[in-house]
Amino acid sequence: MSVLNWIPKTLTKVVLQFRTSKCLPQASYPIGRSIWGYVAVAFNQVDAERLAKVGPNRLCAEWIVKNGGGVRFVDNPTKLWKDYNSLPAETTKFAIKVVDATNASIMKIGLAHFKGCNSIDTVIFHNCKHLENDGLEGLRHIRSSLERLQVSGCYDISDSGLGVIGELKNLKQLLIFDMLYVKNMEQVALELKKQLPDCDIKATKLGVQLKEK
Numbered sequence: 001m002s003v004l005n006w007i008p009k010t011l012t013k014v015v016l017q018f019r020t021s022k023c024l025p026q027a028s029y030p031i032g033r034s035i036w037g038y039v040a041v042a043f044n045q046v047d048a049e050r051l052a053k054v055g056p057n058r059l060c061a062e063w064i065v066k067n068g069g070g071v072r073f074v075d076n077p078t079k080l081w082k083d084y085n086s087l088p089a090e091t092t093k094f095a096i097k098v099v100d101a102t103n104a105s106i107m108k109i110g111l112a113h114f115k116g117c118n119s120i121d122t123v124i125f126h127n128c129k130h131l132e133n134d135g136l137e138g139l140r141h142i143r144s145s146l147e148r149l150q151v152s153g154c155y156d157i158s159d160s161g162l163g164v165i166g167e168l169k170n171l172k173q174l175l176i177f178d179m180l181y182v183k184n185m186e187q188v189a190l191e192l193k194k195q196l197p198d199c200d201i202k203a204t205k206l207g208v209q210l211k212e213k
Contacts, residue, residue: 056116111138
């Protein structure tokens with residue numbers, strides 16, 4: 001199924017939900033905002049019908065790729081899949097190992113796609129300009145498997161938005177850098193280290209890279 005064929009149906013559904021639902025805050029999605037706001041939501045909302053058809057891993061991969069990121073699979077961890085139309089056939093079963101959301105247009109509601117993806121051990125949120133301050137809360141869906149996390153260049157996230165990371169008890173490596181609205185990076189790192197004593201935490205203004213597993 002081409003991503004271009006997917007847009008109209010889902011976009012229409014989301015526009016209708018915007019008109020009738022109170023679940024999305026007015027301040028975040030003002031009426032005068034351009035059509036891009038609706039498209040962004042459409043590309044992040046979980047499609048229950050498609051989930052039932054293809055399962056959580058396939059749907060999660062489609063979500064990340066449609067929004068400009070990439071994924072790696074457990075059975076082929078060296079290949080980064082970034083082209084929607086090149087993803088394996090719907091009949092092919094796979095499990096996501098790595099989510100690389102570099103420069104992706106992901107939003108908080110999109111992280112609901114992580115639910116049921118029990119093999120994701122690495123997540124990279126780099127330059128995710130649409131990820132809200134509480135956008136990391138969806139990582140709770142994969143806290144039993146998540147071992148490596150990078151949060152960088154996500155300028156809507158402040159000190160408080162990083163607090164949920166302390167609940168990810170299986171983390172072994174955490175990188176946080178280039179966070180414009182994090183006022184006290186040292187304090188954030190100190191608090192997270194108390195909650196995650198076995199995690200290698202690097203919180204800095206400078207760029208660093210995740211270690212190879």
